[in-house]
């Protein structure tokens with residue numbers, strides 16, 4: 001994530017170690033107008049439940065929609081009943097085939113996943129700042145992992161280079177995204193982007209910012225989802241994208257939507273994983289405010305997920321820092337008119353600090369978040385509407 005989140009640093013200034021790109025995040029002085037955009041093809045009532053039933057999902061026990069109890073310093077629930085709501089996790093999901101197999105594969109992969117997270121957030125990666133030796137190392141690691149997962153390059157390789165500039169200094173800076181695909185069964189004729197960013201803040205004042213949660217957790221989680229789904233084609237073709245230069249102001253995702261590898265009109269949604277490990281039992285889900293048709297899908301997943309999923313952090317009228325719509329790469333898709341679902345954790349004391357280390361991540365919390373992420377992807381793939389005509 002970029003910029004200050006829900007809680008300003010003590011004294012009200014930018015957090016130590018934050019990049020000087022905060023001007024582009026949503027703020028109360030620069031509100032982003034709400035732009036609800038229904039899906040091009042309206043979700044039919046009950047379509048999701050039917051799809052879930054077809055996939056063997058049992059009728060979810062009707063969990064109580066509980067208003068989230070106000071918490072100190074949290075201000076995004078001041079306007080019930082439209083504010084974020086909590087769906088308590090219901091029961092252990094019992095997805096049937098074909099959805100159960102990817103979930104089982106994910107669970108069986110936990111040792112590799114944690115090892116990958118340890119590697120990507122190790123000192124050897126030197127904080128993965130865009131354009132540095134550490135970023136090159138991180139990219140080489142991730143590219144090999146994408147290849148091993150069967151995520152196919154769209155061209156000669158997974159790397160897609162771009163340049164970005166930061167006024168007033170207009171010298172171009174290089175960045176490199178990694179992009180690959182897992183083919184779907186063709187039923188949907190469209191793409192779902194699964195994204196995360198691999199860059200972080202680098203080395204500052206001799207301290208390495210390892211960014212284990214931000215966003216090695218998402219970058220490695222993306223790999224885990226790809227491995228879990230290998231051999232289980234979904235309705236949508238999946239585009240897996242490891243973005244660079246997110247911490248410089250969403251530069252990689254801006255470049256992606258400006259020069260997309262597939263027509264933007266064929267991208268149904270971006271599922272963005274950014275800071276998904278430090279849940280403390282709660283994973284935030286943003287995107288339903290901008291695309292209300294997503295809400296029933298997200299709530300159905302919340303009823304089954306092994307972590308409490310809370311919908312919110314996507315209201316433009318929220319106090320500064322509470323609306324995360326433009327604070328991650330999903331913001332670039334949003335600005336391009338593409339629905340997004342962002343998954344991520346609440347602010348924590350190690351956010352954008354050199355203490356965001358692997359050792360502070362609870363493996364169980366992380367795996368539960370990835371399981372929820374995979375369930376979200378499976379549900380979105382099932383529920384998103386077919387195009388009117390095959391394309």
Ligand SMILES: [Zn+2]
Pocket residue numbers: 001002003214247352
């Ligand atoms: Zn960040």
